[in-house]
Amino acid sequence: VLPLSYFTDLDNRIRPIVHRRIKSGKKGDDYLQILVDARLDDEIELNELDEKENHHAALTKTSLKIDQDKMIKDIESSRSTRGNLDSPSPSKPYDDDDHGAKSKQVSNFKLTEHEVISSAIFLLSVGVETTATLLTNCTYALAFHPDIQHRLYEVIKSIAEFNSETGEYSFDYDKLTSCEYLDAVVSETLRNLAPVILADRVVSRDCYLEACNVQLRKGDELHLSYYSIMNNPEYWPDPLKFDPERFMGDNKKKIVPGTYCPFGLGPRHCLGMRFSLTETKLALAKVLMKFKFTHAPGTHFPPTQKRRLNLNTFQTPLVEMAART
Template sequence: MPQVAAAKASSQQTDLQISAAAAASSSTTKSKDCDHHHASYLTRLLSSTIPSLSCLSNPLAANDSIASLADSTSAGLARPFCLDRSKMEVGRESTFSHWKHQGVDGPKPWPVVGNLIQHLISPKRLERELQWLKDHGKVYGLYHGKKPILFIADPEIIRQVCIKDFDVFPNHQTLGGLVNEYQKFVLIMLQDDHWRRVRALMSPTFTSGKIKRMFRLLDGCVNDLILCFEEKLALEKGSDVKTAIVNIKDIYQLYTIDGIATCCYGLRLDRSRDGSTKKPGAGFRRDQFIKIVMNIFNFNPLRFVVLATVPKFLLEYFGFVILPKSTFDPLAQIVNKMIEDRKEKVERKFDDYLQILLNSEMGEQVELNEMDSKENHHAGLTGESILEDQKRMVADIEQRLGKSRGSIKLTDLEILSNAMFLLIVGVETTATLLTHISYVLSYNQNVQAKLRKEIASIAKRTDGSNNYSFEYDDITSCAYLDAVVSETLRFMPPVHTMDRVSVADYYIEKYNIHLPKGSQINLGFYSLMNDSDFWHEPRTFNPERFMPENRAKINPGSYCPFGMGPRHCIGMRFSLTETKLALAKLMMSFKLYPAPGTSYPPQLSFGVKNGIKNSKIKIVPLEEEQ
């Protein structure tokens, strides 16, 4: 089993990265002459195939260059170039005829890239989706490169493929050798029985009971978040009323990194920059840890264009990976060292996600309570469906592997990969959700005022000060708080689409569409949740839709920001708790207003994430307004 070298101290991690970079640079220099010929050929091939990317012409550029399919790994390029060019169809003009032959309507694809840039990368992608919904209906055909994709924004069909016929659509698309060794074992990448086994083992870790045990750890992180806003205010001078213009996305990223490091790894990050410890037991400087994590997010979205337009066998030959292993190594060293330490110190108790993963075993019961039921609607779930899915997966795996209940555990690499996975997916999506909520509230003062009033009714003043504390059950049960979060998830979801791949031939009777085995579908969450056929004035922000008395009016299947069915987002409850607690304390500390130069609805940034291009707001201390 691959083992990751343990980090002895955080100060050594930078040295390791520098040494590795130096070694890679040396290796690249030695083989440069040999590599240059092959890389140049591939560059010319890509440039002729994708003319708009021809400016990315350096064949030995680092990770952000589309031309460098070796990702700083020269071994793949140094092999003798003996591919049969007759097999390459990269440069041929695609007819994009698949959906036409089936009689399926859809937007006109661009040469070579199909609808990929329009659908996933363009800043106008969400506006375009809604226009496509009007022009082509709730089910239509797209192309990512030459690959046909069936786009579905019909709640009936989405429920059908995600729940009723889940066994036909259990997987996301497989990327094979295009992912690094850590990514291969993360939950979202796993397929079939491997996914069922890991999901069954991990499901008990995300119930309300487990998250409640982490709540106080998270509370300390929220206090640091409020302190961060106060520090921004302290920098503003010369004003009678203290105000500050802040980039909320940057601040929320720091908070979500801090929250996951604390609740998932038991790491207490030191906020100081000079190395002095302000938190008892702090083991890592915050700025160093953040640098390691943010390096993973430094992702060029144009790599999706390469992935969609260049044959997979060619990408694998040249060693192309979506994210290089070296990007993950520093974080892997930290987590692996923690795993080893905990195995040696079994007597010490930890209430974090990493320890729950270490302790997990097949057959552990999913313990649901009333708090779980209050948030199940975010993924179209019921308590019965959760338990049924868990029992079915456990029984399936035990039967297929011939194992007895309780004898199957996660491997070391599965623990390591999924411990990192939660940090990677949890930081960006939750920070984006908090950014969207704060931005929308700054433009909707009536909603903000009502939310603050509701939160004040459950807030507990600490020691007669202006600091407030909250109980987990109160935060989870606050109806208007959940309604504001729910409406933001509908109005501006952090993830606007998700894929599934069929493992058998499938027929959609309602639309008379035949999907052969291996077909990819995209579930159009954003289109579905902003369709006027299911939502009254969908582009109006109205949390009242999600109040308990109105929730029954929501069309089944039309609200699914975390996915739906057995493969819904496993970290949903943790993300909601992290979001709601931060929002509650923010409302009791500040008022939010639009910043100059911003617009509503906001403009999106370029890329696959649903980030806001200008994520600034104005904050005013609450006491200044009273």
């Protein structure tokens, strides 16, 4: 468990950065700017643009709209009762308009300063290490499956753009996120070698689960074993086999709803899902364009797990790399 001092230190570092960004009026091309500009009514548009990746959290266009409407009502209700934490009055939320101009009604949906800083701290705290674990697990799996690695390399090469002056490869965002086989490889890694093995939730109201004859009471704490669900032979044939074809074409439609949940499910899924997927795909693509992975001596697949806190790591996550010629 991280000490309170860890989070207060991050808060002390991030808060001045947020203030400088707002005061300067300059727009940055980064995650912080997205948080500063965030409006709830923009979220559905972002998800539509990234619909190729919505299966990672069991999202659909219809469910997103329904959930978004509910979340807007919940936040409106919450803010009307507690007021705005960072503004002189509840009707004046965190905004970058310091010139006395009358705020539009839609500005009520902007994130407060408290929410911006909390979201930034959350991303730094849980998004970096889990993404690093995902990349480690993916390269490890590819090292033991050279046929899959070669096919992925050929697919990535077909969408890569080479700059002859710098000698570097770059990738268009839309092409990268919509690359089916790349997403399938990442999806299978998230299933077979899930970086996060479980999550916890608190029951918000009494309910009865008829399918499993379980009565839940408000305040009960639930521990959801993502790893067990995604490696259950009842839902996944030969679950220990690393097979990206599970997420290709019509095979993806055969996945039982709720059995693939690396980022959680529904509107409360992992905040850093898009960030993590983009970072993973871009890093993997750039490295694969220059190097081949082979398994190191003394390693084996499936690997021997070494659970650390909530992360699914290996005893010896080693691979050998060779430059492509």
